Amino acid sequence: MDSSPAFANRMRQMRPSTIREILKVTVQPNIISFAGGLPAPELFPVAEVQAAANQVLRTAGASALQYSQSEGLRPLREWIAAEMQDRGVKTAADDVLIATGSQQILDLVGKLFLNRDDVVLTENPTYLAAIQSFQTMEARFVPVPTDSEGLIPEALPDLIRQHKPKLLYTIPNFQNPTGVTLPERRRVALAEIAARHGLTVMEDDPYGKLRYRGTNIPPVKHWDEAGRVLYASTFSKTIAPGLRTGWVVAPPEVFSRLLILKQASDLHTSSFDQHVEYTYLTTNDQAGHLGKIRQAYGERFEYMDRMLREMMPAGYTWTKPEGGMFLWITGPAGLDSLELLQRAIAHDVAFVPGRDFFPGEGGRNHMRLNFSNSTPDRIREGVRRLSELCRAG
Ligand code: PMP
Numbered sequence: 001m002d003s004s005p006a007f008a009n010r011m012r013q014m015r016p017s018t019i020r021e022i023l024k025v026t027v028q029p030n031i032i033s034f035a036g037g038l039p040a041p042e043l044f045p046v047a048e049v050q051a052a053a054n055q056v057l058r059t060a061g062a063s064a065l066q067y068s069q070s071e072g073l074r075p076l077r078e079w080i081a082a083e084m085q086d087r088g089v090k091t092a093a094d095d096v097l098i099a100t101g102s103q104q105i106l107d108l109v110g111k112l113f114l115n116r117d118d119v120v121l122t123e124n125p126t127y128l129a130a131i132q133s134f135q136t137m138e139a140r141f142v143p144v145p146t147d148s149e150g151l152i153p154e155a156l157p158d159l160i161r162q163h164k165p166k167l168l169y170t171i172p173n174f175q176n177p178t179g180v181t182l183p184e185r186r187r188v189a190l191a192e193i194a195a196r197h198g199l200t201v202m203e204d205d206p207y208g209k210l211r212y213r214g215t216n217i218p219p220v221k222h223w224d225e226a227g228r229v230l231y232a233s234t235f236s237k238t239i240a241p242g243l244r245t246g247w248v249v250a251p252p253e254v255f256s257r258l259l260i261l262k263q264a265s266d267l268h269t270s271s272f273d274q275h276v277e278y279t280y281l282t283t284n285d286q287a288g289h290l291g292k293i294r295q296a297y298g299e300r301f302e303y304m305d306r307m308l309r310e311m312m313p314a315g316y317t318w319t320k321p322e323g324g325m326f327l328w329i330t331g332p333a334g335l336d337s338l339e340l341l342q343r344a345i346a347h348d349v350a351f352v353p354g355r356d357f358f359p360g361e362g363g364r365n366h367m368r369l370n371f372s373n374s375t376p377d378r379i380r381e382g383v384r385r386l387s388e389l390c391r392a393g
Contacts, residue, residue, distance in 0.1 A: 072098025
């Protein structure tokens with residue numbers, strides 16, 4: 001007799017993630033980790049958040065510790081609505097649902113749209129935890145052909161006819177894992193195709209404020225006259241991920257259903273965290289803070305790029321992101337990046353092998369490198385070790 005508990009069918013599709021196994025060892029300080037998706041901790045506004053927390057407890061007191069509305073803290077929703085206008089999306093506070101990280105939005109959107117075997121279109125590769133999240137809904141993944149500018153909208157009508165997808169999931173800015181940015185004309189085309197075919201698009205934008213080169217491009221949602229695009233973002237990369245606060249901007253018929261799912265999931269996002277964020281945002285020079293993050297990440301990218309150019313053997317190429325936290329290396333066709341990772345960990349350096357980012361096949365000869373979380377010294381030493389291993393392999 002099988003002695004394991006009778007788990008739900010949805011667990012069948014879930015595969016253990018290499019990333020978790022990696023992260024276990026990479027917390028050791030001797031390991032130079034380009035693996036995690038971590039912001040630079042030295043740039044967290046610790047003193048400012050501390051002051052905001054003190055102010056919240058002094059002025060809002062018990063109400064900041066009480067249960068609160070599932071929609072989120074009203075003043076914070078208003079702040080986000082104004083921020084959305086700056087990003088090029090006309091938004092009212094009523095359209096903003098606060099969530100426990102944008103990761104929760106993936107969960108809620110999956111629950112709202114996906115029955116078993118429903119199709120999700122994604123970039124190929126795409127964000128690992130989005131794959132995991134939609135897998136819990138027992139969804140099927142169909143990759144959209146991509147090139148060096150992201151997904152190719154012209155490929156969509158055929159895919160839509162053939163697979164009748166319920167959802168398209170995309171990360172247009174400095175994509176995780178590739179660092180690629182979708183150009184404006186493709187965003188316009190995507191919004192137009194979504195409207196024409198009645199396709200729901202989930203636009204995930206955690207990194208849009210982290211552009212250190214080039215000019216900002218408005219979100220796909222900017223061109224969404226038909227109300228087909230759900231736009232998600234987060235404070236994880238602009239304040240700190242430990243506060244676990246993200247948001248989604250959704251049309252009313254989607255919003256009201258996401259709200260029910262949110263209530264069922266966790267009642268509401270931490271009231272205290274939301275109060276602290278609102279106070280922090282309204283009493284500090286957030287633009288100045290973002291400027292520091294952009295400058296540091298830009299320098300770190302430039303440095304990693306230079307080190308890779310100086311040290312990597314022939315046959316390896318990589319993306320040149322204009323923002324965000326990751327670059328994506330493509331190795332020779334024969335490269336097995338999982339095997340390389342095992343050797344790398346033995347030499348105290350880590351990255352994420354490409355495999356985990358592909359909902360279907362692919363990724364063997366790819367690696368994702370994070371540059372935001374390492375100082376220049378560690379970038380130089382980490383790239384040196386990695387390139388020696390590539391040469392030896
Ligand atoms: N989407 C993408 C593309 C991400 O890279 C991340 C975090 N690395 C998230 C969503 C989740 O972010 P959070 O839950 O911290 O807002």
